[in-house]
Amino acid sequence: MTEVAEAAGLLKGSLYHYIRTKEDLLAAIVEEAHRGTAVLGEETLASQAPAAEKLRLVVERHLRGTEKNLTKVQVLFREFSTLPRERFAGVIERRDTYERAIRELVRQGQAEGTFAAHLDPRLTAAAVLATLNSVQAWFRPDGPMSMTEIIDGFTDLLLRSVGVETHPSRRPDEDR
Numbered sequence: 441m442t443e444v445a446e447a448a449g450l451l452k453g454s455l456y457h458y459i460r461t462k463e464d465l466l467a468a469i470v471e472e473a474h475r476g477t478a479v480l481g482e483e484t485l486a487s488q489a490p491a492a493e494k495l496r497l498v499v500e501r502h503l504r505g506t507e508k509n510l511t512k513v514q515v516l517f518r519e520f521s522t523l524p525r526e527r528f529a530g531v532i533e534r535r536d537t538y539e540r541a542i543r544e545l546v547r548q549g550q551a552e553g554t555f556a557a558h559l560d561p562r563l564t565a566a567a568v569l570a571t572l573n574s575v576q577a578w579f580r581p582d583g584p585m586s587m588t589e590i591i592d593g594f595t596d597l598l599l600r601s602v603g604v605e606t607h608p609s610r611r612p613d614e615d616r
Contacts, residue, residue, distance in 0.1 A: 463527075466519055466520075467523060467527050470519075474534050474535070476501070476502075476505040476509070477505070480501050480505075480538070481540070481541035481542075484497070484498060484541045484544075484545055485541050485544060491546075491549030491552055491554055491555060492549065492554050494545050494548070495549070495568075495595075495598060495599060495602070495604075496595055496599070499572065499591055500595070502572045503575055503587060503591050506572075506576050507587040510581070514576050514577075517577070539565050539569060543564075544561075546564045547561050554604055555602040555603050559602060559603070567601070571597070571598060575590060
């Protein structure tokens with residue numbers, strides 16, 4: 441809390457005027473980090489776009505959200521399990537809602553005939569989200585790859601993994 445107060449330019453005691461407890465601060469960070477994916481899931485379900493376009497949008501928006509809120513997303517993944525049961529349950533509920541939206545996206549792609557029919561929607565959604573969520577662990581704004589390069593690469597990878605033929609702008613054997 442001392443570090444947070446210093447970063448905010450406040451005395452430690454003044455911080456408690458805005459945040460009652462450390463748990464409240466963690467919950468606020470987790471809520472903010474999760475807000476974007478909840479909205480993205482709702483918008484994905486409501487969209488009339490073809491499934492392949494929806495998947496492109498999910499990759500783009502999910503990873504741009506990670507880039508914009510990198511520290512908050514890292515705190516989410518490292519610390520959310522320490523929240524009390526009722527707050528933890530809310531995080532899991534929102535996560536499950538987003539995952540259900542991705543499963544429906546897979547089912548839509550299968551119904552359209554653009555995604556491989558043999559894929560299990562639950563496993564496919566889990567793989568998509570695991571891939572996207574992994575970025576917070578290794579991405580660095582000053583690292584060797586820009587977020588745009590990561591988005592392009594993961595979009596190609598994930599579309600191909602569901603059976604959509606893509607045409608990448610770079611050859612796979614080119615060094616980065």
